[in-house]
Structure formats: C-alpha cells, structure tokens
Amino acid sequence: MQPIIAVASGKGGTGKTTFAVNLASSLEDNVVYFDADVEEPNGHIYFKPKITSEKDVLVMIPEVNSNLCTGCGQCSKVCKFNALIVLKSDLIVFPELCHGCGSCIIACSHNALREGSRAIGKVNMGSAGRIGFIEGRLREGEAKAPPVIKALHPLLTKEKIQVIDVSPGTSCPVIEGVRKSDFVVLVTEPTSFGLHDLDLAIKMVKRLGLPHGVVINRADAGNMEVETFCDQQNIPVLMRIPFDKKIFYLCSQGEILVSHVPGLKKAFIDCYTKIKTILKRRGFKHEGN
C-alpha cells in the first residue's frame, strides 16, 4: 500500500503546486500527480505531460418530459436550491443552480423527470516521463468545482504514491481535495497572512482527522510567528524552503526545481521520509519504497 498525500494551504500562492510537483518529481518512480485545483490547474505547466485520454465530467440534471409533466410543482417545492420553477404550468430547470441531488425525481409522482446530464469540466489523464499525470479542469463560467474534484476520487489507487495538488482555502472544494488522502501537507509562508490561513487549514484537517505537517516556503523572508505557532500546537514542520530569487524565476518559467537546484531533491526525499515515519506511527502499512 502506498500513501495518498494531499498538498493544501489556506492561503493561495504559498507554493502548493511548486511543492507537489517537486515532491512527485523527487520520488520519480511509482508516483501519480493529481491536479485537484480544478479552478486553476497549473501542474501541467511544470510537467508538460502527454495527455492520452480526456473525459467529460458530467453532473446530473433533471430532464423534463413535457408530455407527462402536469406542472404540479412538487419538484420545485422539494428543491432546496431553487433550481426548478413552474411558470404558468411550464416547468423550467436552471442547470447552474442544480446540485444534482435527485430530490426532484424522487418527488415527481408523474414520472415526468428523469436523470439527464451536463458537462461542467474535464478529467485529463496522461504521463510526464515516469510520473503519472491526472488533472481535473473546471469549465470557465461554471461555479461548482466539487463534482470535478470528486471525479478524480475513483482514479486514486493504493499501488502508487499519489500526490494531490489541492486548491487554496478551506471550503468545499478543499474538503473534496483532501478527504481521500492519508496525509495532508500544508504549505504556508512566514507572514501574518500565512499564519492566519494556516490556522484555518489546521482546524480543517483536525476536524477531518487527517495526519498533517507544515512546509514553510520562503522560510527566511518573513517573521517567526509560523514557527512559534507550529511549536506550540505540536505540528511537525516537514521542510523549510529558503527564499531565493532564482527559485522564484525558475518557478515562473515552469521549471521543475529539483532538476536545477543542487541538494533540493534530497530535501524533498527527506521530507517524504518524515511523512512516512508519521504515517507508520499512525499504523499505516507501507510496502516497498
């Protein structure tokens, strides 16, 4: 069994993707990178993967058979999202508001509704060298990211190490991104912004009961508040990445750092070893690696 490691952060732009991409690259073999930041998936910029298959992400929406619909309004009464309304005995569906829960179909006693579907995004699969690459991608203008992230869940396996790159924040897309993982890495920066949002992210992973650790990016460029916080809360700091304009530049060019910065690959492997040790203490059974 191999662990599923989610990489998250409260604050955006702290270096989640940089960390996830370089962790996956350091582990080389036997690893799959998942881009679950489906609103702004950026992993492909670094990996330049060869995409071998594309699949639409479909969400359920009710389809109305107007011959059977009596305009009774039972469906719109049960819909908690105002996605159906009856106007002069005509039933109108608003796909953007629909959560795909199926309550309307249960409530319809005239058999006038059946399950239809609508594409809101894509799952792209391929590889970058020996690394597996899977990304979710929300269509612009669509509001709901969680179904696209959920579409990644069945693709997670226990045979390879899985690194999931999650979106920023602590709301529903983040929950969907981290909840199938064995360990969550929270990437932060040593500022009051970083600390404020790290605190929220820690509360989230604690509530989900997931083992976690912190990576401090640009570790020497801010203040010590994040270090003190982790110390007080007994949260392991897995890695500190120093601030370096060269790293900044390489990232901006979509370069994988471990192929350019000497010694960095070892630091990522050490970080993975720390994660494995924590998981082992928690009773996670590794095989190989």
Next chain:
Amino acid sequence: MKEISIVSGKGGTGKTTISGALASLWKDKIMVDCDVDASNLHLLFNTVIKETHEFYSGLKAHLDIQMCSQCGECKKVCRFESINSHYVIDELLCVGCGACVLVCDTKAIKLHDNLAGYWFVSETPQGPLVHAALGIAEDNSGKLVAQIRMQSKEIAKRDKIKTIIIDGPPGIGCPVISAITGVDLVLVVTEPSLSGLHDLQRIVALVNNFNIECCVCVNKYDINEKLSEEINNICISKGIEVVGNIPFSSQILKVISSAQSCHSFFDKLPRDIKISIEKLQGLLFKKLTGL
C-alpha cells in the same frame, strides 16, 4: 457609487496587498474583503470589529438514530456520501438537499438551518471594512460574498461613500463570480509566471463572459521581465489595458507581517513600489470616475 473588484485567478499574486495599498491612497471609500474563505485584508490595518453577524445558509440533515429503522434508503439516495454505515450524517459532506428526508419512512431525518459563518463590519484607520469568515467546509461562499457586498453598498449609500473597493477571492468559481457580478471595473492582478499567465487567461475569459470592463496589473514584474513583456503584449492584443507594472521586493513579506502594528503599512513599502501603486491608483481612479 462605483465598485472596483480586484481578482487574480491564481492565488498569491498580491491581490490583498495591492487592494490594501490602493485603499490607503483612495479617498472616500469602503473596503470589502470577499475572500471569505481566507480573508486577510483586515490584517493589513489596525482593525477594530464593530459589528458581528451570523450567516445562516442552506440546511443540514440530522438523523435521530432512535427513530431510524436502518432500512438504508437514505444512504441509497444520497449522492454526496454523507451518510455512513452507522447512519451518522457527516455535516462536512451534507449539502442539505433533503433527498434523504423524502425517502425516510420513519421520519428519522430532519433538516435544520445551518450556521455557515460570520460577517463583520469593522473600522480601520483607512475607513470602514466589511469582511467575513466562512465556516470550514462550507458551501455557498458566493452567497456570503453577495451578503457582504450588499452590506457595503448600504453603508456606502448611508454615508455617501463614492467608491467600494473589493478584494476578491482566488480562482474562477462561485465566490469569484459573486465578487465581480455587477461591478463597474475589474482589476486582475497577475504575476510574470507561466501559472500566472495561464490563470490570467481563464479569469479574463470569465470577466468577458459577464461583459465587465477589465484591466490588468502585473505584480513582481521584474522577477521575469521577458514573461512580463509577453503578458503586456497578450493583453494589448486582446484589447485589455495594462494599468500597472509593480516591482518585486523581498522586503514585502516583512512589511505585511508588521502591518497591523504600524499606522500605515503603505508608508513602510519600498519607495519604488509606492510610486508604482500611486500611479496605478491614479489611473484606476480616472477610469472608474470616467465610466
């Protein structure tokens, strides 16, 4: 009354710092922090919360195990994996659709109102700030964004404030849509990285969808000047005005961290950053009043 919304697509490009700096220069304004997931704007000022309001949104299902016959119908209809094998409903996963209630013969499941977060009206040395804290794992961040925007409009109307400055959330999803609908001008803060460029194009596509006037500012432009130039060119070819190129400084993280304890964090910014933000503010002010 005019509204300007500052967004980025990619996180961490400097939305909040630039929003705060612009607000420091802007006269006669109210600030709204629409990054309700992870709000930071209040950390740039000595912020005093004046009002705290509960934000109820949506419903959550609760199952009374005493009344449950464990028939399994609820688990069958729930499409959100929120009912486990012990018939406990996970509130983090429940969307409050009520499908389970419809199929429960023993009436063991009830829906109740969901306290999804809080919103605040605060006072800062730079004027009023409306901000919010969405609960962990909550849906409907767009609704909370709409709520605080409405509140800021009411305050602006009451106090005859001319400009509303919105610090937006990252991404292109529901809270972002809610933070830009109906505003007069959108400023996209990007950075010269391939990720920044990629996300810039996605957010511009979104803003165009809504037919809103849009301009771009390249933050940390000197990190990768070649890419900055490319971004400038792409914007020109799309007819989008680049209203600012702001230099990078490694000092900025320290300035942010000590912002709350000083009178004005803007004054502490490196000189070249101050100058470029003053220029940016001038252009945006002119644009907004001319609309």
